[in-house]
Amino acid sequence: MAPRRLQIACAGLGRMGARHALNLLNKTPRAQLVAAFTPEPSEIEWARRELEPSGVKLYTDYDEMLKHPGLEAVLIATVTTAHAEEAIKAIEADKHVLCEKPLSTNVDIAQSVVDAASRKPHLKVMCGFSRRFDASYREAHDHVTSGAIGRPAVFRSQTCDRLDPSGFFVAYAEFSGGIFVDCNIHDIDLALWFLGEDSVVKSVVATGVCAVQPELRKHKDVDNGVGIVEFWNGKIAYFFSSRMMAAGQHDMTEIVGTNGKLTVNANPVDSLVEMHETTGIRRTIPPDYWGRFQNAFVTEANEFTAACLDNTKLPVRLSSSVQALRIGCALQESLNTGKKIYYDEVGRRIEAAKL
Amino acid sequence: MAPRRLQIACAGLGRMGARHALNLLNKTPRAQLVAAFTPEPSEIEWARRELEPSGVKLYTDYDEMLKHPGLEAVLIATVTTAHAEEAIKAIEADKHVLCEKPLSTNVDIAQSVVDAASRKPHLKVMCGFSRRFDASYREAHDHVTSGAIGRPAVFRSQTCDRLDPSGFFVAYAEFSGGIFVDCNIHDIDLALWFLGEDSVVKSVVATGVCAVQPELRKHKDVDNGVGIVEFWNGKIAYFFSSRMMAAGQHDMTEIVGTNGKLTVNANPVDSLVEMHETTGIRRTIPPDYWGRFQNAFVTEANEFTAACLDNTKLPVRLSSSVQALRIGCALQESLNTGKKIYYDEVGRRIEAAKL
């Protein structure tokens, strides 16, 4: 008898959703993609061609999809504004949930997903912070856990996208929550993972510039941001995000400990080819985050599937994902007010005057 | 209706065979692994656990396996000495064949597979030179084809294994055909691919040393070999192979053209992590060829499958694989006689005196 496979649906078949659906179909042996949902006609068309022949039932109504016979789990990859509501509905329908990040750009709404999940402790509910599934980040985390660099003290991380001259990200900024919520949230999540998820924030400060897209200002956003987060346990994380890299995606991280330092992707590579030309030696780097992290998404799908089937612990805690969002929102606020934000030792916000 | 999948069997479930079988099972969406053969009880045991539950029928008799209902193709990953006979049987049974390299360590036997295949032109028969499926090698080949480095003139390539202190490769040398046939055959195959498969050999010369395993001498082999192949079209390829790398597998290639140079894996990396320690900055490299080329094997399985299903051209010509073997055997002979070997402009061997 063939091993049981997780009956899973994919909600959303846009850029990311389509990739998730194909991963579930072709690269997640223990999962069976049985259903997919999208309200978009063009995406349905794609799905008729790419998914339906493999036995995937297509839905244009999310609630209907949840009723698909035997469905056990849902991967949510719709627009961010829909994430929380769909996640809660799935939880209430007793489905495991893997939700693309972020749960929401609003902390309270994100928290409501956590609350819903906590009422169904038998379900596996996870926000998909893909970098936690990347082999290099895991190798680095193992080194840190093993004490290889002593006690980590300073954490630096950046999410830097290739310049998209179409100006796409200006329109996108209206709903993205801002560069610290959209980009650096990955770095913040990593900071919590590497410095300890129980680290309590002491202060948050950020600044930024609109170097290539002055229009971002109307959405209270920037195309380059720098922020610092200080924790009460004597650790610091600082972040950079940018929308104007020339060479491609350059997401990197370094963890400075008392006995050593680790870097992840300090030297980005797209392949093992180097070109010796009259202008020097050149290598290319991944054009986008998919080029950099596509294997991580496959691992994510497989590990989520295994956790559901085997009832084992998920690799990312949902509450940590909300904490990352909380910090991202504070950084974005600091960017916009120009003010540093302070917290007491139990994490309650305080005024500077009380320092 | 679900798309038709290639009904394929895997012959041999040893170290490589098991990997091939799992690739066909989990990472080759258009193939269906329906059968597997191995005469080894321990491998059968493994297969009962890992393959049978997914509907793979197990055989301990190769000929029986060939009769598996509906079988269309066979991947041969048994011991090298069995490759040719099994390949010919499969061809005669009208199956497509993907055979692990080399077809044989004997040129005439290898040629007999080509002859058998040529009698069944509707079949897809390919020798699995995995590096041709590696993304970096393909990127480099595309650059060369596009003229990025001008006319390629000098080709350097090496296959260097991590030292296996168990001495495994001494016993292995008895049947491997020698270091030029076992290791450098990959580099020779790449040389033909990059310099032109119609390149005619002008001379071959090789030497080597037993630096860590003097016992290799009894099998007419060495643990470090260097060889040069000169072609009549004014191009040169030179090779290095070693069994004693400290850091891991380091297979690399450089192609020197009249306008530039390309390197593939001049800077090996196992991940994107770098460690800053008191002794300096350190990175690790893949421990073995599987660590380096595992994605290439997946691509190989998928492309072979597609060629069978769609009746399209195979990416590697079988005759080229025999030509690579022919050159590898000549290098091994030169190593052992100490003499340079010469060929005329149509590729017939000649004596030095006739120069």
Next chain:
Amino acid sequence: MAPRRLQIACAGLGRMGARHALNLLNKTPRAQLVAAFTPEPSEIEWARRELEPSGVKLYTDYDEMLKHPGLEAVLIATVTTAHAEEAIKAIEADKHVLCEKPLSTNVDIAQSVVDAASRKPHLKVMCGFSRRFDASYREAHDHVTSGAIGRPAVFRSQTCDRLDPSGFFVAYAEFSGGIFVDCNIHDIDLALWFLGEDSVVKSVVATGVCAVQPELRKHKDVDNGVGIVEFWNGKIAYFFSSRMMAAGQHDMTEIVGTNGKLTVNANPVDSLVEMHETTGIRRTIPPDYWGRFQNAFVTEANEFTAACLDNTKLPVRLSSSVQALRIGCALQESLNTGKKIYYDEVGRRIEAAKL
């Protein structure tokens, strides 16, 4: 007739002073080291052996040294607390001055040197920010000036020393001015150079931790510091300094522009050697700033000499050096108060409430 050589003296023969003296003696063809001053008996002893035989007159009194017949210039490399007074005395004695950084840890005192110099416009007075003389930084600056990366928008720079387990830097912190004044002042100076020396500071914020030396707190210092400086022209600089690198000195900089990015020393190397070992591939990096910047100090001595002899423009403006100090002191203050510091568009400090 031999070309005229600049008659120069070296004040201070400690670690740096001795190096400067030897550079002037052996590697600055157009300068002639004619005198040296130190109050330290052990340094005098060294100088009798290393300098006196080459005709260098030794002094234990700075004022006497200034009267050395024919003296034209003084290189000041004494303790920081003596820099300003000695520089002013030299200026008043009509000598050109090359003073080790910083002029002082106090902004007003540093400004008094600028004031003294401005009364003697025929003299060459420069603060020795060695990185401006480093070939790689100059290459990067040339690229930026030529427009290679578009408009620079974000500047990141770090000064990271190898951990000195002797705790030397704790005692040193008493007089160093703190990590932002002692270490990051180089990065701040570079920021002004790359972003424009007329950039007006809008805000300054910093934080830090004592990760390895809690005793630093009593000197209001840290062993790891992070700071952000925002300029009114829409540019940002952010800095990291550390006293606990494992591998060696790692000072690096990146300049992010609208069309590209430049890094200086993102991949530190001490030599062109790489070691392939069982633990991976390893390279070493310079142990200290001397190992990294020794050639820059030679260039500095030669260019200062040339400017004096040829009456040409100095490569570093004295007022810029004071501006770097001003920013460094503000970062150190922000570190200690925990507060962000704000400035108006003409650079006057303002309260946050006025934002």
Next chain:
Amino acid sequence: MAPRRLQIACAGLGRMGARHALNLLNKTPRAQLVAAFTPEPSEIEWARRELEPSGVKLYTDYDEMLKHPGLEAVLIATVTTAHAEEAIKAIEADKHVLCEKPLSTNVDIAQSVVDAASRKPHLKVMCGFSRRFDASYREAHDHVTSGAIGRPAVFRSQTCDRLDPSGFFVAYAEFSGGIFVDCNIHDIDLALWFLGEDSVVKSVVATGVCAVQPELRKHKDVDNGVGIVEFWNGKIAYFFSSRMMAAGQHDMTEIVGTNGKLTVNANPVDSLVEMHETTGIRRTIPPDYWGRFQNAFVTEANEFTAACLDNTKLPVRLSSSVQALRIGCALQESLNTGKKIYYDEVGRRIEAAKL
């Protein structure tokens, strides 16, 4: 009293000679350049401007220069064809000699310099193999000597020049001795240094192509050469030389030992700058050997000077330089005859038939 300085003359003020003269003048504190010789009017003109003002006496007659009062040593940097005769004259005039490589392109003539030197054992006579003075090569050699890589077994080294489209090197080939004698002689010298100067050659074989300059054939030369040298002690060296690099000078070496591997300049860099551009990440490399080895030439001048003044051992043995030439000439012969050349265990040439 100032320390005594070596009274030295420079013969030849062409491209290399001028550099040597300036090194002796400005960067060799213990040497005093007192005289210079060149028959070339344009070089004399340059020397009047650059050397004479510093007290250097100019000669257009080599023999006259040797009579310069107090002269102790001569650096010979004239055309190769003059090296041996001038060296012998200097030796006979009782002067120390530092001669640019090679002593000659003819082994017997080179040997006559060794013979002359052996009659004056109190003199320091050295052939300037600059790479032995390079910091990275020395670091690598120290590692090998300390046993860091076990027993060295395979040595690979290349000398690769940037393509000079002027065709200069075609004319140059008439007198250079050929690519193995002109370029790879450095690599051969390094092989002897790293593998043991008492290593006895067992066989030599070489091949090559004219990829960009077919005219080289008339001078029995090529623009790309590959050669293998096998030693009786079970070690192998193999070489590559090229005149057509696109990116710049790329001279590199790797030493493969039983416990590890060392590379020197596997990753060439010209500076610490990296450029992130739309086409990827790029770095430049030195344009020529001077860019790569200029510091080595300074060290060479200083160490030769010290050996003369202090009567200490020279860092390079003269007989080793002749042995390197002998191997280079054999490789060039093998290139031209197409035949492998064999030697017995005491280094006498033998016929293949006697194998």
